Amino acid sequence: MRELALSDDILMQIEKPARYIGLEINSIMKDITPDTLRFCMCFPDVYEIGMSHLGIQILYDMFNSFEDTYCERVYSPWPDLDKIMREKDIPLFALESQDPVKDFDFLGITLQYEMCYTNILQILDLAKIPIFSKDRTEDDPIVIGGGPCSYNPEPIAEFFDMFYIGEGETRYRELLDLYKEDKKNGVSRADFLHHAAKVPGIYVPSLYDVEYNEDGTIKRFFPLFDDIPATIRKEVEEDLSHTYYPTKPVIPFIKATQDRLTLEIMRGCTRGCRFCQAGQLYRPIRERDIEVLKKYAIELMDNTGHEEICLSSLSSSDYTGLYDLLGFLIDECTKRKVNISLPSLRIDSFSLDVMNKVQDVKKTSLTFAAEAGSQRLRNVINKGLTEEVILDGAKLAFEGGWNKVKFYFMLGLPTETNEDIEGIGELCNKVAAVYYETVPKSQRNGRVSITASTSFFIPKPFTAFQWSRMCSLEEFRDKAFTTRQGIIKTLNQKSIKYIWHDTDVSVLEGIFARGDRKVSKAIYKAYQKGSFFDAWNEFFIFQNWLDSFEECGIDYKFYIDRERDLAEILPWDFIDIGVTKNFLKKEYLKAQRGETTVNCKEKCQMCGASVYGSGKFCFYK
Amino acid sequence: MKLRIKFSKIGPLKFIGHLDILRYFQKAVKRADIDIKYTEGFSPHQIMSFAFPMGIGLEGLAEYFDIEANSYDSLEKMKEDLDAQMAYGMHIEDIILLPDDAENAMASVQAAGYVIRFKDTLPFDIDKAISDYNTKDEILFTKKTKKSEKTSDIKPFIYEICKATELPTGILDDIKDKGLTLSDDDLYVLVNASSSGNLNPKEAVKCLYELENAEYSENFNLLRTDLYTIEDDDFISLGAKR
Numbered sequence: 110m111r112e113l114a115l116s117d118d119i120l121m122q123i124e125k126p127a128r129y130i131g132l133e134i135n136s137i138m139k140d141i142t143p144d145t146l147r148f149c150m151c152f153p154d155v156y157e158i159g160m161s162h163l164g165i166q167i168l169y170d171m172f173n174s175f176e177d178t179y180c181e182r183v184y185s186p187w188p189d190l191d192k193i194m195r196e197k198d199i200p201l202f203a204l205e206s207q208d209p210v211k212d213f214d215f216l217g218i219t220l221q222y223e224m225c226y227t228n229i230l231q232i233l234d235l236a237k238i239p240i241f242s243k244d245r246t247e248d249d250p251i252v253i254g255g256g257p258c259s260y261n262p263e264p265i266a267e268f269f270d271m272f273y274i275g276e277g278e279t280r281y282r283e284l285l286d287l288y289k290e291d292k293k294n295g296v297s298r299a300d301f302l303h304h305a306a307k308v309p310g311i312y313v314p315s316l317y318d319v320e321y322n323e324d325g326t327i328k329r330f331f332p333l334f335d336d337i338p339a340t341i342r343k344e345v346e347e348d349l350s351h352t353y354y355p356t357k358p359v360i361p362f363i364k365a366t367q368d369r370l371t372l373e374i375m376r377g378c379t380r381g382c383r384f385c386q387a388g389q390l391y392r393p394i395r396e397r398d399i400e401v402l403k404k405y406a407i408e409l410m411d412n413t414g415h416e417e418i419c420l421s422s423l424s425s426s427d428y429t430g431l432y433d434l435l436g437f438l439i440d441e442c443t444k445r446k447v448n449i450s451l452p453s454l455r456i457d458s459f460s461l462d463v464m465n466k467v468q469d470v471k472k473t474s475l476t477f478a479a480e481a482g483s484q485r486l487r488n489v490i491n492k493g494l495t496e497e498v499i500l501d502g503a504k505l506a507f508e509g510g511w512n513k514v515k516f517y518f519m520l521g522l523p524t525e526t527n528e529d530i531e532g533i534g535e536l537c538n539k540v541a542a543v544y545y546e547t548v549p550k551s552q553r554n555g556r557v558s559i560t561a562s563t564s565f566f567i568p569k570p571f572t573a574f575q576w577s578r579m580c581s582l583e584e585f586r587d588k589a590f591t592t593r594q595g596i597i598k599t600l601n602q603k604s605i606k607y608i609w610h611d612t613d614v615s616v617l618e619g620i621f622a623r624g625d626r627k628v629s630k631a632i633y634k635a636y637q638k639g640s641f642f643d644a645w646n647e648f649f650i651f652q653n654w655l656d657s658f659e660e661c662g663i664d665y666k667f668y669i670d671r672e673r674d675l676a677e678i679l680p681w682d683f684i685d686i687g688v689t690k691n692f693l694k695k696e697y698l699k700a701q702r703g704e705t706t707v708n709c710k711e712k713c714q715m716c717g718a719s720v721y722g723s724g725k726f727c728f729y730k
Numbered sequence: 731m732k733l734r735i736k737f738s739k740i741g742p743l744k745f746i747g748h749l750d751i752l753r754y755f756q757k758a759v760k761r762a763d764i765d766i767k768y769t770e771g772f773s774p775h776q777i778m779s780f781a782f783p784m785g786i787g788l789e790g791l792a793e794y795f796d797i798e799a800n801s802y803d804s805l806e807k808m809k810e811d812l813d814a815q816m817a818y819g820m821h822i823e824d825i826i827l828l829p830d831d832a833e834n835a836m837a838s839v840q841a842a843g844y845v846i847r848f849k850d851t852l853p854f855d856i857d858k859a860i861s862d863y864n865t866k867d868e869i870l871f872t873k874k875t876k877k878s879e880k881t882s883d884i885k886p887f888i889y890e891i892c893k894a895t896e897l898p899t900g901i902l903d904d905i906k907d908k909g910l911t912l913s914d915d916d917l918y919v920l921v922n923a924s925s926s927g928n929l930n931p932k933e934a935v936k937c938l939y940e941l942e943n944a945e946y947s948e949n950f951n952l953l954r955t956d957l958y959t960i961e962d963d964d965f966i967s968l969g970a971k972r
Binding site for chain 1: 741742743745746747750753754756757758759760761768774786787815817818819951
């Protein structure tokens with residue numbers, strides 16, 4: 110019978126033991142031989158979060174389609190089990206084989222958000238893999254990072270042997286072949302890393318060095334060898350219709366945070382919102398073929414028995430075949446009693462009609478990502494959403510029976526004034542007024558419910574605002590207060606609920622997002638002080654971090670509290686995402702002037718992403 | 731038409747709780763393409779009801795849930811199709827067509843059999859404990875819940891206590907087939923599992939410890955062997971064909 114890494118006694122003591130036993134439907138069991146390439150894929154957060162992530166499922170499916178490779182999964186043990194594993198000296202294990210992670214050839218860690226950085230150290234520590242790359246030996250797995258945060262890998266560079274910059278579909282086979290070849294020839298770990306650094310998209314931090322100016326900015330970033338590239342070009346899958354797609358995704362026993370099937374319809378976005386990192390990182394826009402998507406949708410439903418399917422992309426309304434695809438899905442899903450979930454859809458008569466068909470109007474709320482309260486500020490961030498469009502959408506929705514509306518806003522955007530912030534309350538008030546004008550008293554189902562939710566703006570690498578100053582804690586708190594006051598002043602304030610996110614975490618996220626190699630010391634220090642699961646309010650201890658920065662002699666304000674000079678060398682400048690620094694500079698300057706940039710479907714902005722696919726994904730008009 | 735599905739759950743999947751097993755079967759039924767009936771209304775769900783939820787840690791040889799189906803080819807094929815969708819350690823043991831007026835599984839359950847497999851040597855002699863239990867007319871036992879303590883005679887809630895190795899060959903073979911081993915100390919209890927008088931089998935074990943003045947520890951694995959309805963003092967398995 111199957112042996113588990115944890116005893117029955119331990120599993121009975123901890124919360125949700127199903128997180129650690131594997132055996133899920135569609136998980137893959139393979140025979141392991143001495144020749145098997147063993148890849149352990151890690152999402153450094155709790156199981157239910159990690160199991161909601163499509164990227165891991167794509168790579169799991171891809172790796173396991175290779176006959177010589179066995180890919181397994183591991184997630185962060187929850188603090189209850191973490192404590193037991195340390196007390197009883199139980200090494201971290203992979204779910205499928207329940208074997209120690211240390212026995213694997215590779216440990217791949219996906220970096221989806223900055224607040225998981227301490228969890229990476231927990232994973233390495235529990236796996237008994239040295240935390241710093243430089244301390245690892247021939248017995249340790251190669252630790253490789255990937256995902257959005259690897260576009261500024263510097264704050265965690267010292268913990269990784271390498272990073273894969275870009276989309277995973279393209280280069281892993283090449284990397285594995287190189288590993289196999291080098292292993293066969295008895296090549297040392299150091300030499301393998303050197304060889305790997307020549308594979309496109311692979312960044313080996315130990316082979317690069319940084320010199321700093323006296324003011325702490327970067328003087329020079331350079332490779333230590335002549336035969337490895339000075340810049341790393343992001344990898345892009347050019348043919349999304351003929352590549353790996355997990356049509357037999359692993360189905361967790363316990364409810365995942367996103368308990369649904371995911372159909373990724375396209376990558377990239379043409380809208381050019383200046384705060385949005387994903388919008389730049391995933392350029393150029395690439396759609397999956399509609400017939401391929403239809404086939405995937407049917408296979409996904411047949412292979413899982415799931416009750417809900419979700420279309421995924423940065424802006425689903427921009428998918429050219431959306432109308433046909435949704436028509437097909439409505440038919441097939443109705444037959445199979447499967448719900449369709451449609452996030453990131455623009456609110457218009459078409460989308461409302463679709464939502465009417467697939468969702469219970471009474472239960473769902475409509476979401477507008479307005480991002481800023483005034484038109485002036487929406488122009489600054491190039492969010493092409495006007496008040497007119499919002500009010501028209503709301504009117505249509507209210508006529509269609511909806512009476513719940515959610516708004517997302519950001520506070521602390523560049524150039525923001527108190528008038529912009531007060532605009533949040535005013536906009537919500539106008540939407541409430543539209544409800545009372547549109548829906549006659551007799552048809553009202555109680556009060557309209559409007560929720561305004563604000564988060565704090567964090568400038569990210571590879572955006573027009575990568576040079577921008579981020580607000581301080583105090584400013585953020587004042588801004589939240591001003592927002593609240595603005596809402597209370599309005600006529601319909603009783604219909605408006607205001608929610609805001611915590612400030613402390615935002616500050617830390619800001620430091621990590623644009624940090625350099627020096628930051629890694631503080632991350633290690635905070636981990637030693639017991640910080641992990643920082644993305645979870647109940648475990649986040651801000652004081653640990655303040656102390657850690659101080660003890661490491663790091664002035665954390667350096668990373669957030671200053672406008673960077675356009676000539677400054679930024680820690681992530683050695684990464685080439687196609688979109689050029691020059692383009693971002695132009696956008697930064699246009700933002701200061703409040704000038705907008707049109708959707709690149711209307712006019713090419715020469716952002717640079719056309720280097721991929723020789724421009725075949727781009728629009729030249 | 732009403733169908734009763736009999737399944738077993740042995741091994742690591744004992745760590746999956748009842749609600750997750752429910753969701754697991756809802757998906758399995760869809761994958762197996764069973765023509766199950768749905769409730770009416772805006773968010774239809776499958777008509778499916780379980781006999782007796784399994785708590786985390788409990789294994790089972792014969793568990794049941796009832797469904798309503800619109801149509802099927804043959805029960806044998808349905809059983810094969812559904813069994814092909816099971817995760818490691820779970821099996822569809824049987825599918826039984828119920829009469830239209832059959833009582834649902836949950837309402838039918840009146841008794842449940844459990845094998846208690848001890849992990850360590852017992853601090854008392856099991857034969858003596860069983861005989862002590864049998865010779866007493868009444869055993870006062872204090873049941874502690876979060877809210878209250880209640881002392882009453884436990885014997886009416888326990889229909890049978892014996893050594894597990896003395897069970898009928900049929901059940902012993904089933905246990906062996908599932909790769910489970912029994913030791914001479916292991917115990918079998920048949921207890922009240924009705925909605926009015928349900929007794930947790932752990933209380934029965936605790937009662938033996940108290941009887942032998944030994945300090946209780948929960949050092950055992952629980953295996954539910956079957957669920958029964960009671961007719962004219964006969965215990966009839968929920969999986970019995972009639």
